[in-house]
Amino acid sequence: MKGSPVEIYDTFAEAWTLEVSRVLLTAMTAELAMGAAHQFAGAAGSSMIGSRLNAGIERAAAPHETPDNRPGVFVSMAHVPDSREALLKEIELRVALASLVPTVTIFDAAIPGVTTVSINIHDKFAMSKERWAEKDTERAAAGRVMCVVPTTTGEFLYEKTLKISVDGTDGHFVCFAVNAASAVAAILAAKEAIVAVDGVAPMGYGLEQVFRELDYIPSLRTQVEDSKIPEGVESVLNLLMFGASADVMAKAMGLSLNAAAQVPGVVALTAMNFGGQFGKHKYHLREVMQ
Amino acid sequence: MKGSPVEIYDTFAEAWTLEVSRVLLTAMTAELAMGAAHQFAGAAGSSMIGSRLNAGIERAAAPHETPDNRPGVFVSMAHVPDSREALLKEIELRVALASLVPTVTIFDAAIPGVTTVSINIHDKFAMSKERWAEKDTERAAAGRVMCVVPTTTGEFLYEKTLKISVDGTDGHFVCFAVNAASAVAAILAAKEAIVAVDGVAPMGYGLEQVFRELDYIPSLRTQVEDSKIPEGVESVLNLLMFGASADVMAKAMGLSLNAAAQVPGVVALTAMNFGGQFGKHKYHLREVMQ
Amino acid sequence: MKGSPVEIYDTFAEAWTLEVSRVLLTAMTAELAMGAAHQFAGAAGSSMIGSRLNAGIERAAAPHETPDNRPGVFVSMAHVPDSREALLKEIELRVALASLVPTVTIFDAAIPGVTTVSINIHDKFAMSKERWAEKDTERAAAGRVMCVVPTTTGEFLYEKTLKISVDGTDGHFVCFAVNAASAVAAILAAKEAIVAVDGVAPMGYGLEQVFRELDYIPSLRTQVEDSKIPEGVESVLNLLMFGASADVMAKAMGLSLNAAAQVPGVVALTAMNFGGQFGKHKYHLREVMQ
Amino acid sequence: MKGSPVEIYDTFAEAWTLEVSRVLLTAMTAELAMGAAHQFAGAAGSSMIGSRLNAGIERAAAPHETPDNRPGVFVSMAHVPDSREALLKEIELRVALASLVPTVTIFDAAIPGVTTVSINIHDKFAMSKERWAEKDTERAAAGRVMCVVPTTTGEFLYEKTLKISVDGTDGHFVCFAVNAASAVAAILAAKEAIVAVDGVAPMGYGLEQVFRELDYIPSLRTQVEDSKIPEGVESVLNLLMFGASADVMAKAMGLSLNAAAQVPGVVALTAMNFGGQFGKHKYHLREVMQ
Secondary structure, eight states, rough: OOSSSSEOOOOOEEOOEEEEEEEEEEEHHHHHHHHHHHHHHOOOOOOGOSSSEEEEEEEEEEEGTTTTSSSSEEEEEOGGGGGHHHHHHHHHHHHHHHHHHHTEEEEEETTTTTTTEEEEEHHHHHHHHTTTTTTTEEEEETEEEEEEEESSSSEEESSSSSEEEEEEEEEEEEEEESSHHHHHHHHHHHHHHHSSSSTEEEEEEEOOOOOGGGGGGGGGGGSSOOOOTTTTOEEEEEEEEEEEHHHHHHHHHHHHHHHTTTTEEEEEOOOOOSSSSSSSSSHHHHTOOO | OOOOOOEEEEEEEOOEEOOOOOEEEEEHHHHHOOOOHHHOOOOOGGGGGOSSSSEEEEEEEEEGGGGGOOEEEEEEEOOOOGGHHHHHHHHHHHHHHTTSSSSOEEEOOOOSOOOOOEEEHHHHHTHHHHTTTTTTTTEEEEEEEEEEOOOOOEEEEESSEEEEEEEEEEEEEEESSSSSSHHHHHHHHHHHHTSTTTTTEEEHHHEEEOSSOGGGGGGTTTTSTTTOOOTTOOOEEEEEESSSSSHHHHHHHHHHHHTTTTTTTTEEOOOOOOOTTTTTTEEHHHHHTT | OOSOEEEESSOOOOOOOOEEEEEEEEEHHHHHHHHHHHHHHHSSSOGGTTOEEEEEEEEEEEEEGGGTOOOEEEEEEEEEEGGGGHHHHHHHHHHHHHTTSSSOOEEEOOOOTTTEEEEEEEEEEEHHHHHTTTOOOOEEEEEEEEEEOOOOSSSEEEEEEEEEEEEEEEEEEEEEEEEHHHHHHHHHHHHHHHHTTEEEEEEEEEHHHHHHHHGOOGGGGGSSSSSOTTTOOOOOOOOOOOSHHHHHHHHHHHHHHHTTTSSSTEEEEEEOOOOOOOOOOEEHHHHHHH | OOSSSSEOOOEEEEOOOEEEEEEEEEEEEHHHHHHHHHHHHHOSSSSSGGGGGEEEEEEEEGGSSSSSSSSSSEEEEEOGGGHHHHHHHHHHHHHHTTTSSOOOEEEEESSSOOOOEEEEEEHHHHHHHHHTTOOOOEEEETTTTEEEEEOOOSSSEEEEEEEEEEEEEEEEEEEEESHHHHHHHHHHHHHHHHSSSSEEEEEEEEEESSSSSSOOOOOOEEEEEEEOOTTTOOEEEEEEESSHHHHHHHHHHHHHHHHHHTTTTEEEEOOOOOOSSSOOOEEHHHHHHO
């Protein structure tokens, strides 16, 4: 079904260290939980061009996976280590925004086996005074300490203390395709694949075309030196993601690359790097695809 | 968040033996796979009122779960044992209908650990001659024998032999609620819960109101003898599902009952039975909810 | 954005006369209405290969468009004139199946300005006796005569008399593309376009690859005489639709062809015909695209 | 189907003047356009609690409604008049974020008949230099002046000049219901209704529970003076929206109130006001519902 085979470049994705927070939003229905997740994770595609947060929707959670037995959605957020304060401040804002969506509860959902620091955002930002006019109370639920805010539909709950993985990382690869239809279908399939890896989320929408890397722009092929674009490639698209650890990211890289390789019109899969001098992590495509 | 507690009746759901076939439809994109699944499983809510099939969409499959590394959807179909021929004939029609949706492939997806019979539907219904004008070929893929039909977009593949579980069963419970909004939200949440159990699907849309059981109709409370509807209950809704074995069904019953119990306005959870004389299976609510 | 221009063949789609029924399913929420629509219109992609009905989901209806001010979905069904009895019988079954989905009501939604015959399906199929044990009542609502069936969640209503357009028609065109990703994206965009034309629905999923037309199968290019497939075309996909009149179909053909022409990798747009001897309708591509 | 009638309070919603910008995001497929819209309009539920923007997704656009004949999504953004600079700056950021989503184009989509000011955001924010390293070009398309940025998948286009309605307004009403399931279903149906009014969008997710209005919180009924919550009401939910003019908002208020009134468990519909001293606009519920 796939005509010619896809070339896998013998190269690696160079990735940075990120600090990553992962939460679970639950609600009365799956539709409400997804609505809240879009609100919570929006406008957060890439902090490099000015958004205040990197964030993404990971996947829906079935009721038995959640502490309150309700449908949910996993959402992750990330920032570079130097910007931890900015990350926390933006998370605090988004918790407050999520308080508007009826029936929502927010739990910490850090994956196990990762080095984390715990931050009580409720206290740090004096949310009781600044946000809730001291009308909030505290309740223990499933071994967690929840802030309980009375609302017009009932209550809004959130876990006071969130964990931040200090071993997070981004991940990415590049799809060379004959046209945009193939590039988009391939990276959409790749994005479906990472749903299987807890702790890894797309960064924003995940399918990311870039302007900044001029050597990857087909229409500038003859105008820039050292264009990376081979003959026959008219469209190039990245899957951009991030995760709570290098282990989960390596797995997500492998699954997503293998999925992208199945789509007609994909010519080659490669990845961006800067020789490995800058990023702590190197994900070799041929290794992670095994 | 949930005001008053939900009463769980000390009773059981009485369930019949069903023959169940489970397939996996894969496609180039998740959107195409879901489109094919709706086509494949449609108009199949309840054979008791005249549909030719009981069928339901189970869940999306991530690429790494599928033999061809593409996004997919699990779909199950069922019939009473006496109607195996009708079940197979309808499956054959739906395979042919699925051949219209571009890039689709159909794999058998019987869950492990279940007693099955294998049926080569390709041969049984002479599909090569009757459907494909003998233009089809055969290809081995991932240890499976696939029929390959050339199509306008490429190829349509399906696994020639499907397995039928002979240990299948239906499952169901009844939600008593203060109104339709609560009943619907509760059974939607319950339906989300069964996504977690491979081998269990909603029957049709899954949320099933019935006309036939007059003693469960609130507006007939005073017109029928032995109405089952307590005071304060104005809406009653069933989750109707089926699965490949009693084990998976018991698990699905438990998860879905626990999810339904979280929704505001749910008064009680119960189940229909006929004293246990007819159905082979009995799912006791309080047991499966543990 | 679209590299090379798309060739529009100077040809026409040959279309048959169909009888078409159009209904509106409303429910408490948009999600329930769409669930009912999938149930109602499923397994109905193409009666030519054995399904009992041609049917498709047209579009969602906003509450103010519906007689009961609730969210809804327009669904259409069709059959060849000789098969009116089969069409009606299948509609009756699907009305009964829709009765299972909570809060659903079914209204006739024939578009104005079309020649119709009116059929009281309630009486014709003795539904009161055969389906509802004579527990149903009648109610006038918004100038319509509704059958009211008490159900476990409240009531199921359907309009007793449906109108059948006798001037219906199918519609279709063929997209030649460089690969399946382009063909699928183009026909998906085309399908989005027909949402704008009341009275026109996709037939089943709408994106239809076919096996029967061997001269349109790229992989058989060298094996069949008179292959229609030009060099460079590796994937061919149809948009298959039907509508209540030739007027609405001509409009839908134009809008959908223009939408398909915007997608990268589309080489040409054409249509199937048999010289115009068989079908009553001829939709000339270049005319309808004006 | 709706037991007891819904009480409509004889009161009005008091609304402020807002400045509103409306854009149309188009893409190769409807799925991409919606992904871009979520990215573009995210984290923008309510500027009153700290988000940098009020924004919402209005509805999908069919290809024939868009200047480039592709599927699209209408998105609106708003701010109080004093914050025009903040609004424009945030729009500039979100245009840049949208540039990451493959195949996206952004058009101004101001509705006709409204007083607007035109702002060339491209020039105002020196986007050519600050964002695109002066690699962008200009192209006239459909009577519009577009900025064309070469990207890895092809091109990103946006209209350089956006119009801002200076006659915008918010809109809102309050649903009193027996529980959260009813309140949510009612306001979801109401949100479906405003899809029919061009120029009106939900603010963020639209279904807004609030913490700040203590007299509307059922659980504080006995703790605050002058609680507005009648007996039997356990859940209260707002539909919060905004629009480009008072005319379109009055229409949207009427349609959405009528839709909410159909849902079981809704007790009354009312609206918040402060006596009419502050807001320029008054939407009387009983008038707009006519």
